[in-house]
Amino acid sequence: MDPYSLKKLNQCRRERRAVLLLTDLSDGRDRVVVEGDAVAGSLGDAIEKAFRSGRSGSVEVDDRNFFLNVYIPPPRLVMIGAVHISQTLAPIARMAGFDTHIIDPRTAFSSSERFPGVRLDAEWPEEALRQSPLDPYCALAALTHDPKIDDFALKAALEAGCFYVGALGSRKTHGKRVDRLTADGVPQAQLDRIRAPIGLSIGAASPAEIAVAVLAEVIEALRSRGLEQRAGKAA
Amino acid sequence: MPEYVETDQPLDPLMIAEDWMRSGKDVAIATVVETWGSAPRPIGSHLVIDKEGHFEGSVSGGCVEGAVVAEAVDVLEDGTPRMLEFGVADETAWEVGLSCGGRIKVYVERLG
Structure with missing residues (x-):
């Protein structure tokens, strides 16, 4: 995990914002997506769905396997x-x-x-x-x-x-x-x-x-x- | 000490990983990325491990943590992420299987 991603992820969680870590499992690269950030295409659809359901999971887009770990603030x-x-x-x-x-x-x-x-x-x-x-x-x-x-x-x-x-x-x-x-x-x-x-x-x-x-x-x-x-x- | 208790965990693995990183430690992060059957911890659960084998969090509620920690030490050495799979059908099931009968896939990566 990118240290910058971890810092941003934890910062958003402290601020009680819904946030997601997107990891490309083929090369291990990751980035943080905050709820409301625009992401295009079918990956964007999967991200929107993850925020709505609060469920983490994998999704395959363009032959690449992504893991979406969604962090919803505790109610x-x-x-x-x-x-x-x-x-x-x-x-x-x-x-x-x-x-x-x-x-x-x-x-x-x-x-x-x-x-x-x-x-x-x-x-x-x-x-x-x-x-x-x-x-x-x-x-x-x-x-x-x-x-x-x-x-x-x-x-x-x-x-x-x-x-x-x-x-x-x-x-x-x-x-x-x-x-x-x-x-x-x-x-x-x-x-x-x-x-x-x-x-x-x-x-x-x-x-x-x-x-x-x-x-x-x-x-x-x-x-x-x-x-x-x-x-x-x-x- | 606060007079009240919040439900968000004081022992939050990712917050601990950040603390460890700031204090200059090498840190590995293990994450449950897939589950089948009655897996004990949900997808997205974390276990964080340092070079000395100290760990916080859980990926299985205790069944396979030992094996994940051992792999994490290797991940810290070479920096290559690994995908581990545990379950009753796994060949190492006798040693580190899930007694609940579920199966889990755990992604282990180095921080940084």
């Missing part, structure tokens, strides 16, 4: 609200392989005793998300019920293209939320991406059950990433 679940639901949602999301991050400026809620082992920021989302920005490999669940805390984060998640954006609250609450965000300039197509009421419809009643419904919905969104266009349906 991260960002919870707005150090609330009762988050106390279950954070640990089960960790078990399912997600990085987790909880943001809540209310210090009474954001205590490490309530969230052992979880990354917890007792900051406003404006500040916490500036230091740790959202990206397309993040899911965001707004769980505080408080527009002062939730709204900014929801808008940021839509702008960053998070693969999942969900918000707690009844249809009525969500209607008011949509009105506020519309007035704030968020386009309708973006607002339609918010999953509300939050969570898969499994009749969840307790906070822990709602956490299960939310995680299931997040996993569904993660695993169908990129399938929406192919199936021709809106999210």
Whole structure:
């Protein structure tokens, strides 16, 4: 492997960018392709497919055997609200392989005793998300019920293209939320991406059950990433 | 020590390879490029090896690492990449086979 390739590969992975190492197995030469880089021809098609599926593999192009090793950033679940639901949602999301991050400026809620082992920021989302920005490999669940805390984060998640954006609250609450965000300039197509009421419809009643419904919905969104266009349906 | 744990591995083989390279070590990188059947580690998994035979990561969860490390030392010597194949049908299966019955192909190359 070219030392330059290794440095670039690791740099992209640190920055949570989807990246791929393309190795020509006939001569051992390699190069790094970042998601979005234009690569022509059938090799380009194979690269696009690898990014979409997240699966590494070999491909033969013009009698040459290439190995495509794709590195997709680990999914991260960002919870707005150090609330009762988050106390279950954070640990089960960790078990399912997600990085987790909880943001809540209310210090009474954001205590490490309530969230052992979880990354917890007792900051406003404006500040916490500036230091740790959202990206397309993040899911965001707004769980505080408080527009002062939730709204900014929801808008940021839509702008960053998070693969999942969900918000707690009844249809009525969500209607008011949509009105506020519309007035704030968020386009309708973006607002339609918010999953509300939050969570898969499994009749969840307790906070822990709602956490299960939310995680299931997040996993569904993660695993169908990129399938929406192919199936021709809106999210 | 951080108060929280991220799921991305602290022992990430490619990050370790970069550290080793920066400290002036010769490094080989082994990568699973093909699997058949119930292979223990997915395509793309890495094992990184230094000249003294120290290694991090895994290509099989422990079954064939010893053989890969031995080959890697040769790769570091001559710089020529090698494609290794392991499985129950392999002639070395008795020594370094995959007990799960799967087969894997591992590409071993020198860094730089």
